[in-house]
Amino acid sequence: MSVDYAFKTEHLTRSFSGFKAVSDVTIEIPVGGVRTIIGPNGAGKTTFFNLLSGLLPPSSGKIFFDGKDITNLEPYKRARMGLARSFQITNIFAKLTVYENVRLAVQAVHDGTASFFFPSRTKMGDLAGKTESILDDIGLTSVANGLAENLSHGDQRRLEIGLVLARDPKVLLLDEPLAGMSPTETHATVELIVRIAPGRTILLVEHDIDVIMAISTTITVLQTGQILAVGTPLEIRTNEAVQRAYLGGHV
Amino acid sequence: MIRPVASKAWITLLAVAVAFVVLPLLMPGGTLDLYPFAGARFPVHAGFIDLATTVLVFALFALGFNLLFGHTGELSFGHSMFFALGAYGTALATKGFDITLFGSHLVFAGSHDGLFALFISLSIVLLWAWALGRIIVPRSSGIYYSMITMAFAQVIYFIAFRWSELTGGEDGLQGISRPHIIGIPDGWLGDATHVYVFTAVIAFLAVAGNYWIVHSKFGSVLHAIRENKQRARFLGYDVNKYRVNAFVLSAIFPGIAGWLWTYFQQSINPDAGSIDYSGRVVMMSLLGGINTFAGPMIGAFVYWDLQNRVSGITKFWPAAIGIVFAIFVILAPRGIGGGFEDIRRYGIQAVFRRIFSKSARIETEVAEELPTHGAAR
Ligand SMILES: Nc1ncnc2c1ncn2[C@@H]1O[C@H](COP(=O)(O)OP(=O)(O)OP(=O)(O)O)[C@@H](O)[C@H]1O
Numbered sequence: 001m002s003v004d005y006a007f008k009t010e011h012l013t014r015s016f017s018g019f020k021a022v023s024d025v026t027i028e029i030p031v032g033g034v035r036t037i038i039g040p041n042g043a044g045k046t047t048f049f050n051l052l053s054g055l056l057p058p059s060s061g062k063i064f065f066d067g068k069d070i071t072n073l074e075p076y077k078r079a080r081m082g083l084a085r086s087f088q089i090t091n092i093f094a095k096l097t098v099y100e101n102v103r104l105a106v107q108a109v110h111d112g113t114a115s116f117f118f119p120s121r122t123k124m125g126d127l128a129g130k131t132e133s134i135l136d137d138i139g140l141t142s143v144a145n146g147l148a149e150n151l152s153h154g155d156q157r158r159l160e161i162g163l164v165l166a167r168d169p170k171v172l173l174l175d176e177p178l179a180g181m182s183p184t185e186t187h188a189t190v191e192l193i194v195r196i197a198p199g200r201t202i203l204l205v206e207h208d209i210d211v212i213m214a215i216s217t218t219i220t221v222l223q224t225g226q227i228l229a230v231g232t233p234l235e236i237r238t239n240e241a242v243q244r245a246y247l248g249g250h251v
Numbered sequence: 252m253i254r255p256v257a258s259k260a261w262i263t264l265l266a267v268a269v270a271f272v273v274l275p276l277l278m279p280g281g282t283l284d285l286y287p288f289a290g291a292r293f294p295v296h297a298g299f300i301d302l303a304t305t306v307l308v309f310a311l312f313a314l315g316f317n318l319l320f321g322h323t324g325e326l327s328f329g330h331s332m333f334f335a336l337g338a339y340g341t342a343l344a345t346k347g348f349d350i351t352l353f354g355s356h357l358v359f360a361g362s363h364d365g366l367f368a369l370f371i372s373l374s375i376v377l378l379w380a381w382a383l384g385r386i387i388v389p390r391s392s393g394i395y396y397s398m399i400t401m402a403f404a405q406v407i408y409f410i411a412f413r414w415s416e417l418t419g420g421e422d423g424l425q426g427i428s429r430p431h432i433i434g435i436p437d438g439w440l441g442d443a444t445h446v447y448v449f450t451a452v453i454a455f456l457a458v459a460g461n462y463w464i465v466h467s468k469f470g471s472v473l474h475a476i477r478e479n480k481q482r483a484r485f486l487g488y489d490v491n492k493y494r495v496n497a498f499v500l501s502a503i504f505p506g507i508a509g510w511l512w513t514y515f516q517q518s519i520n521p522d523a524g525s526i527d528y529s530g531r532v533v534m535m536s537l538l539g540g541i542n543t544f545a546g547p548m549i550g551a552f553v554y555w556d557l558q559n560r561v562s563g564i565t566k567f568w569p570a571a572i573g574i575v576f577a578i579f580v581i582l583a584p585r586g587i588g589g590g591f592e593d594i595r596r597y598g599i600q601a602v603f604r605r606i607f608s609k610s611a612r613i614e615t616e617v618a619e620e621l622p623t624h625g626a627a628r
């Protein structure tokens with residue numbers, strides 16, 4: 001990578017009928033580490049992810065990724081550049097098997113470069129092997145042949161992380177990956193995130209304050225669509241504005 | 252985790268081949284007619300071979316349509332346009348034409364070469380489907396997609412209906428001779444049984460091609476798009492490219508069916524491109540089951556079999572078929588093929604319980620615009 005930021009935004013704004021969900025955000029997210037975004041409900045975290053990943057077009061402002069202006073790039077092209085995301089509401093192929101979910105994610109890496117009518121192993125490599133290794137990574141090998149919709153909530157969220165991992169992305173956007181998980185599931189998933197983090201930049205939206213403090217490289221605090229503070233967990237913990245506005249003195 | 256795909260392909264295609272061989276005998280009046288009162292209540296139908304040929308043509312038509320409906324999750328309500336283009340293309344390639352267009356005189360003498368007609372028809376079908384796909388796909392999905400495809404089909408229909416000089420207008424084109432095709436002796440296609448055999452062989456090859464598409468890695472992407480367009484997109488699939496390609500591929504089969512239809516009927520009229528025909532393949536696919544490979548073909552058989560029997564007893568046969576269709580969609584929302592699959596998987600009792608349970612819901616499993624949420628938080 002020729003630049004030292006994963007993402008850069010300039011005056012990024014998105015309004016919904018006049019209401020600015022993301023408002024004039026100018027930020028550089030450095031390469032590497034777990035970059036956590038926190039903020040109260042409705043702060044604009046998911047909207048920010050939607051802008052970065054291309055689900056929503058911005059009302060104004062620019063987005064740079066890997067040195068290129070991607071403001072108007074289609075989502076699939078961003079994915080091909082090495083930007084992958086999971087969604088706040090689990091987003092998988094519910095009526096396909098777990099195996100097929102992962103296999104499709106692995107196959108997607110070759111869309112546009114290899115023929116899917118006459119698949120060649122030299123071009124695509126070992127799809128089955130890669131699929132199985134991801135299933136192993138996310139701990140779903142034993143349920144691979146069941147339908148994804150029959151998985152427990154926590155396993156569905158882990159499956160989605162598996163889909164996101166298939167491309168071996170440089171940057172991952174994870175929108176509340178731990179939401180609704182049991183303590184055991186949370187523990188396993190945090191461990192998974194920590195394990196895949198080296199060599200990538202992870203943008204994480206989370207509410208679980210213990211996890212945030214434990215695994216974040218930096219924390220960005222978002223409030224009413226604007227950046228309130230950026231810093232290390234320690235800095236954020238002691239930041240007065242943050243204390244007042246968000247943490248409410250709980251930490 | 253190793254699934255023997257290859258052997259399953261052979262079993263499916265063998266079953267299709269066997270079905271094509273016994274099909275004429277199953278039709279009303281055929282020696283294997285399973286309907287218990289066939290002889291007693293209905294006049295023995297001399298044209299059962301022709302009826303079987305009709306079933307094959309529509310089986311192919313519906314199968315192609317279902318590549319889009321069942322496999323990609325997009326409902327085209329205008330697929331008869333490709334059937335009509337294939338049919339009229341063949342008729343005109345055979346009979347030739349002599350028209351004046353924008354002041355210039357266009358003449359073509361016609362050719363009896365069947366493969367030439369196939370080439371011309373499919374070229375027209377592919378070009379039109381590709382152009383339409385490029386226009387429709389990026390701009391619409393869901394109900395709008397259905398409506399726009401229907402609107403374009405009406406364009407083809409009215410051209411066929413109004414441009415009398417080329418298409419023969421309302422009466423269509425008659426007296427189209429059977430084709431010359433290398434390897435087939437001249438005159439051999441003069442016999443109804445031979446026409447059936449010819450149709451069956453072509454249909455079988457096309458079915459095999461369709462099977463290959465559906466079960467390829469390309470086909471698996473279509474299934475991904477059906478289940479969750481957004482997820483597919485964010486995995487890096489160029490979803491609209493696949494939707495256009497699926498549209499074009501699904502147009503080829505009605506095109507081939509139109510080619511066969513013209514030679515079989517030896518005439519063609521605007522009905523081929525009507526909303527009625529577009530609707531029939533939707534019905535056949537749902538009857539047979541859109542999420543099974545052979546479903547649309549089974550649906551084509553049931554539709555024509557039923558049509559033939561009921562039209563023997565009442566002139567209100569379209570109403571009767573409508574009622575049967577409605578009952579089917581309510582009681583067996585996954586169609587006949589889906590019903591068999593469910594019985595195999597869950598047992599007959601479970602299936603009957605579901606049929607008679609009040610909570611059974613109509614669910615076609617066509618992907619909706621929103622992603623299927625595994626679980627809300
Ligand atoms: N598609 C939309 N249309 C209209 N308003 C929207 C849309 N998406 C988000 N909003 C609004 O924008 C604001 C920010 O929403 P967003 O989902 O980004 O918040 P969030 O920080 O992710 O909150 P949460 O912690 O609840 O997930 C909210 O007020 C929300 O109602």
Ligand SMILES: [Mg+2]
Pocket residue numbers: 045046047088
């Ligand atoms: Mg959110």
